[in-house]
Amino acid sequence: MSASPRGVEAELDSGSAPIAGLDTLSTVIDSIFKTSDNWIDRRAAIHSALNRTVVTPSELSTFALFDPRLPYTRNLVATDNTHYTLLILCWNVDKESPIHDHPCDGCFIKALQGKIRESRYVKDASPESDQLVLFQETIVHSGAVTYMDDFVGYHKVGCAGTEPAITLHLYTPPYHSCKVWASPERFSSWSEGKVTFYSKHGQPMN
Ligand SMILES: [Fe+2]
Numbered sequence: 124m125s126a127s128p129r130g131v132e133a134e135l136d137s138g139s140a141p142i143a144g145l146d147t148l149s150t151v152i153d154s155i156f157k158t159s160d161n162w163i164d165r166r167a168a169i170h171s172a173l174n175r176t177v178v179t180p181s182e183l184s185t186f187a188l189f190d191p192r193l194p195y196t197r198n199l200v201a202t203d204n205t206h207y208t209l210l211i212l213c214w215n216v217d218k219e220s221p222i223h224d225h226p227c228d229g230c231f232i233k234a235l236q237g238k239i240r241e242s243r244y245v246k247d248a249s250p251e252s253d254q255l256v257l258f259q260e261t262i263v264h265s266g267a268v269t270y271m272d273d274f275v276g277y278h279k280v281g282c283a284g285t286e287p288a289i290t291l292h293l294y295t296p297p298y299h300s301c302k303v304w305a306s307p308e309r310f311s312s313w314s315e316g317k318v319t320f321y322s323k324h325g326q327p328m329n
Contacts, residue, residue: 142176145186149201149209152293156206166229166270169293173233173268178291183235185325186211187289194218195282196321200291208297210320214239214288219281222255222304223316227294229272232263232280237288239263245276246310255307277304 142148151172159165186198195214202208214237222244232239240262244255255277262283263269271278282288303316320328 140175142172144177144179145182145200145209148172148176152207152209153203156203162228165295169231169295170268170270173231173291173293176233176291178235183211183289186322187213187235188322188325188327189213189215189287190321191215193321195220197319198325199320199323201324202297204297206297207293207295210292210294211235212290212292214280214282214290216282216285216287220279221316222277222279222307224273224277224302225271225294226273226298226301227296229270229295231268231270231293233268233291234263234265235289235291236265237282237286238265238284239280239288239290240283241269241271241278241280243271243276243278244307253308253310255304255310257307277302 142151152169155165155168155172159168186200188196188198190196190213193215195212195218198211198213200209200211219240222242232241240260242257243259243261244257247254247256258276261269280290298318300315300317302313304310304313306312322328
């Protein structure tokens with residue numbers, strides 16, 4: 124199922140050719156990190172690749188593992204342990220992440236199924252204030268790709284529809300913990316959120 128080197132070149136050259144499946148996407152991402160030498164080009168290439176990726180029903184049944192006991196699950200699809208981590212997150216109705224940062228170059232999200240709400244915050248510019256201020260709220264529909272990094276701000280993500288939602292995430296480079304805020308009222312009061320996985324490569328962790 125992996126794309127041949129020529130296939131990958133063709134996919135990188137084409138701004139519109141669909142990328143069939145997560146194996147092929149991983150191969151394309153590997154190639155992007157080998158061939159692009161600056162962040163601007165790399166970010167555009169990753170965004171384009173995610174836009175063009177079509178995840179198959181078979182892949183969703185392997186990686187999109189829901190648990191009704193949890194707000195959402197984080198399922199590892201692929202990583203090279205150096206440049207990127209590719210995850211599928213499964214969101215139960217009315218559930219969301221806490222506000223968090225991204226100690227990496229960037230975070231890409233593609234909505235695969237259902238509707239997602241992304242709420243973006245920045246630290247209040249006033250030196251007297253210790254608040255995070257909401258500056259943007261977006262409903263992300265199936266098929267759309269978003270991008271976030273700490274220069275833009277911080278965010279929380281959650282299920283916005285009446286059905287559970289599924290999202291594909293790419294983090295570059297991988298990281299093991301991030302800052303988490305229980306409330307936007309106190310920017311200085313954050314805790315460390317450890318990166319955990321509900322499943323890896325389709326295998327539940329417990
Ligand atoms: Fe995030």
